[in-house]
Amino acid sequence: MTSRSLKIALAVSVALNVFALAAGGAVWVAREKVEQRVAEAQKPGRSEPVWDVIERMDPAVRDQVKQRLRASAMQARPDFEEARAARREAIALTGAETFDPVAVAALLERSRASEARGRSRLETGAVETLNQLSPADRKALAPILSRHKAKRDARKPEKAEKPIAPAPPAAAEASTRP
Known part of the structure; x- marks a missing residue:
């Protein structure tokens, strides 16, 4: 094989590997979504x-x-x-x-x-x-x-409830500024 044919073979191999990785990633993401839907369907409440x-x-x-x-x-x-x-x-x-x-x-x-x-x-x-x-x-x-809310919950990631600290009043800020 010549140097040029090796380069072409290497480029084709790299392209195929990138395509295979992209296809594998797409399959993995699709499988995760299907598994999530199946898990949602198995939750108690409105089943259909x-x-x-x-x-x-x-x-x-x-x-x-x-x-x-x-x-x-x-x-x-x-x-x-x-x-x-x-x-x-x-x-x-x-x-x-x-x-x-x-x-x-x-x-x-x-x-x-x-x-x-x-x-x-x-x-x-x-x-x-x-x-x-x-x-x-x-x-x-x-x-x-x-009062089923599975669809709404599926769109939002679960977050831990964290209390929000109240902002200091504007008057208090004004009196502490130099």
Whole structure:
């Protein structure tokens, strides 16, 4: 072999090795994601989406359940919209030049109350819907009453709860400056 052919062979070998490492890394990352999803699915709580359970029900019952759950969701929608609007307003006030903690706290309280009112409407509608079903259908749909947050938790890395030290008041800082 000539020097040139050795160089070409070496370049091809390096390229193949880099490709193989990249493919191996992609497979490893994909496997980790699949394992994480499997672990999430095995956690207690809602094991599958409620709409999947509803789709497997008898068509006459399924349509009635969907209609009732949608109706209760539509009744709760204004409450959740009000909660989001109040929270957005609180965030905007927090970023303003002058900070009014009383107004921000009141907006956050209004947001929590609206969200609780909306959740109450959803749960009441779900209970009324469950009341109309057979015991087997009720058992299958019982998980709709859980407050499952696996999807939200999967997006956030777990952190140890650490208290945040309050910032010193501006007046105290001003009096200690030379």
